[in-house]
Amino acid sequence: MSVTTSASAHPAALALAGRHRVRWWEAIPWILALAFFFAFPRNLGFGTDLLVTILFALSLDLALGYAGIVTLGHAAFFGAGAYTVGILAHEGIWTEPITSLILAACVAAFIGLASGLVLLRTTGLTLLMLTLCTMGLLEESANMGAAYTGGFDGLPSLPIPPLLGLFEFNPLYPKTQYLYVLAVLFICFVFTRTLVYSPFGQSLTGIRENTLRMHAVGAPVRARLVICYTISAAMAGIAGGIWAQANAYVNLSTLGLERAATVLIILVLGGYGRLYGAFIGAVAYMALSHFLARVYPTAWQLGLGLLLVLIALFARNGILGLWDSLRRRLRRKRAS
């Protein structure tokens, strides 16, 4: 055993030092997304929806997958972002897409910060219920404040000016929307990726793995959680805002339990706490519901439910977790 080599040349240290490096396969999702743009010009509406869902799931992954914040109310921030864009455009106050999106992020971040300061004192089931309640409160406010939010009907036909003053948002042929969402998703992804590989991200995984020990190493646990929750809320707000821009309307569906539960299912399906779980999960969920709805138009959700039961029983870490354990098993077989 050599003891003289520098400690940082140890394989484990090298692995840690290099884990943030971009791998070749990380280009695949983006190449596929661009290929989709050229290959399926008729399905860009579906594609846009898929990309927004990935962005939303990514925001949830930061809070749930990395920091272990169990939430069932993440649509609160999606809705906050969507209504920010919607109300500003509907009232004719502000319509420019990119700056509206930044405002949507700010509003959602503020709600995340304010609610996080209170909610993140709790954990587990209490936290789950409180996040659900927060979302319920927002949903009901949107329902009641019909003068601004359009109530149950929402705000239809929002006037969204061309992106950068050049590219029209055409609802029937959403080329602009698709590329716009793809670009925003890419920026948010790079941001998230940087964050999770940073020392801050490492401390979030520490909180997820053992909160009590994090206190005992002197970490300001609650402050870290609130910061993470706020960032996650901002990103969910961007997802909601861009959804409103792409569809040119807002309604109560952006705030509901159904959206919050769906994104949770997507993340569990794909594998939480892994950057690409959001991608795999969203694609798998959308493709599966599309397929099942065609085969069993009346009971397609039953198939989805069964699949979820199977995932919960046999593949706790989702599709990516399955893939990982499969690879590990293959490697072990090759080694022996």
Added chain:
Amino acid sequence: MTEPLLETRALSRNFGALAAARDINFRLEPGARHALIGPNGAGKTTFINLLTGVLQPTEGQVFLKGHDITGVAQAQRVKLGVARTFQINRLFRGLSVLENVYIAVAERLGAAPSMVVPAGQRGDVVEEAMQLLEMLKLADDAGHRISELPYGRQRLVELAIALGLKPEVLLLDEPAAGVPSAESHIILDAVAALPKHIGVLIIDHDMDLVFRFAERITVMVSGAIFAEGTPREIGANPEVRAVYLGQAGHG
């Protein structure tokens, strides 16, 4: 008399009608090798929790180097140099051994709030974590997940995390608990090799460990200090033998 590193004055803690700590006056000297023993339920872990700020005392005060830290929160006390290990492992189980120690070192060096630089590029943190692992002969396991390690080696990681905080006061809550006796010498060696300037308080049931390690022993019974002295004095104290050592089967 020198100023004690850690001191408690009339420290008490009640859980309802139960007095888990009663009027404890305790001193830990700089560089001490001090052991705390006592039968199950004597309040040893409660005492540690009072020292580290997990629990607030009902009455009394805790002083660190002469400063009253009674109202100081747990995370803050860590920054002031008070670290502990746990009786039952509290590790980041899904992470690698290196990452476990990295988290502690990153907190101490103030690297943890950084969001931009990749964790592995903080060479100072990685280097120090690896040196600790080498010191505890854990380097070969650095890349393994905690859940892949045998329990004895997990106990060493428990110690490595605490040492990553560079404490002045180190509280070891049964460091060898649950470790097969064939492996417990690794823990004992590690404890014996701790830097001299650290004041160490060790709780343990293992009398071999306590008498080999400690220069001073405090015996707790029913939440109160029952006796204190050198190992020789404690070993010769007939009352201690009656309530504790006798029960433990040491003749």
